[in-house]
Amino acid sequence: MPRKSSIIIYPFLNDRKGDLSKQWYVEYQYRVPDSDKPFRFRIYEGLSGTAKERHNL
Numbered sequence: 001m002p003r004k005s006s007i008i009i010y011p012f013l014n015d016r017k018g019d020l021s022k023q024w025y026v027e028y029q030y031r032v033p034d035s036d037k038p039f040r041f042r043i044y045e046g047l048s049g050t051a052k053e054r055h056n057l
Contacts, residue, residue: 005031005036006031007030007031007033008028008029008030008031009028009029009030010028011026011027011028012026012028013025013026013054013055014026014027015051015054015055018051020050020051023044023047024044024047024054025042025044025047026042026043027040027041027042027043028040028041029041
């Protein structure tokens with residue numbers, strides 16, 4: 001039996017394994033039930049400072 005597609009994948013922080021020289025982002029994804037096409041968004045804004053400051057946002 002095939003695996004059921006989820007409608008939303010909750011936001012998560014991609015911290016690039018803690019590397020501050022790379023650009024961090026928050027990613028989330030959702031799927032419209034009528035179509036099977038997923039929509040993925042990445043937010044790069046507002047993630048600056050030290051690693052501790054970035055994780056606390």
